[in-house]
Amino acid sequence: MSRNLSYRDALNEAMAQEMRRDPGVFVYGIDVGDHKRIFNSTKGLVEEFGSSRCFSTPLAEDAMTGFALGAAINGMRPVHVHMRVDFLLLAMNQLVNMIATHRYGSGGRFTVPIVIRAITGRGWGQSFQHSKTLQSWFAHIPGLKVVMPATPRDAKGMLIAAIRDDNPVIFIEHRWLYDVVGEVPETQDPAPLDEARVLHPGDDITVVATSWMNVEAVHAAQILAKRGVGVEVIDCRSIAPFDRETVIRSVQKTGHCIVADNDWLHCGFSAEVAAQVYEGCFGKLKSSIDRIGFAATPCPCTRPLENEFYPNAIEIVRAAEAKLGLSETDLSEEDFYSYEHKFKGPF
DSSP states (O other): OOEEEEHHHHHHHHHHHHHHTTTTTTEEEEETTTTTTHHHHHTTTHHHHTTTTEEEOOHHHHHHHHHHHHTTTTTEEEEEESSSSGGGGGIIIIIIIIIHHHHEEEOOOOOOOOOOEEEEEOOOSSSSSSOOOOOOHHHHHHHHHEEEOOSSSHHHHHHHHHHSSSSSSEEEGGGGGGEEEEEEEESSSOSSOOOEEEEEESSSSSEETTTTHHHHHHHHHHHHHHTTTTTTEEEOOEEEOOOOHHHHHHHHHHHHHEEEEEEETTSSSHHHHHHHHHHTOOOOOOOOEEEEEEOOOOOOHHHHHHHHHHHHHHHHHHHHHHTTTOOOOOOTOOSSOOGTTOOOOOO
């Protein structure tokens, strides 16, 4: 049976169901057990499973990430929550030199079933301290799986799959997505951790999007549909492994490609997608590949500058119009920042 759930409730349901299924699953991290419960995504876990299976930790990212490795190689399945992806930088030694390589270094004798939930996305003038995404950093490292689910259904299904996986998974969540509501099965099988999917079908132009940019891309597709333009939105919900075939198949059909990434462009995931598309679709491309992402600067603090820093559906619409030789659509009646009114903080 399916019901409509928010993204945050889908995450919560996935963790609760997996904790009931497997006593080795536990959830921990900074403020996981506090009164706000990580945007309410961990609500009810302390009450049901106790403070030994859902607990807050000190501000010690490196040590607490190393703790996950010790627990994993001793038969547990830790879910470590980082309230901000920015502070995973303090745990890079553990992630890159220890966790990512441990199974390889042990000749496969040890499995490393660790999930790192890392939260990203804009809020109330978070500026450069709380605005990064960094998925391309993690995806660069062999041994780490990196996923960025964009829908409630995928949030639940991919978190279930990540918890059951015997390899470390970086699970990146955009906080504006927490208020997105969608259909989610009560009993759900694990979702693939290595497949992109078609979020919105179309025949005229392909938009390959990550995380929140899928919401913007679907909004752009709906605007352009009024002009008879079919935009196919490919949700790259898995960054590593990357599902090259689904993207190539779409671009070979449409001949046009825009990559809308929730990150900076230089040396980012969008560059990898563009390279793969050029290799797989060179003879079929009708235009060069456009890449849309963060402005090439640290994130500013004030709202007008922040709105310039973060891309949205407007840029996707304009890029598609330019590619297809269309005049610019009047967008004065569109609301492109509706979800910021639902954001309740704290970070």
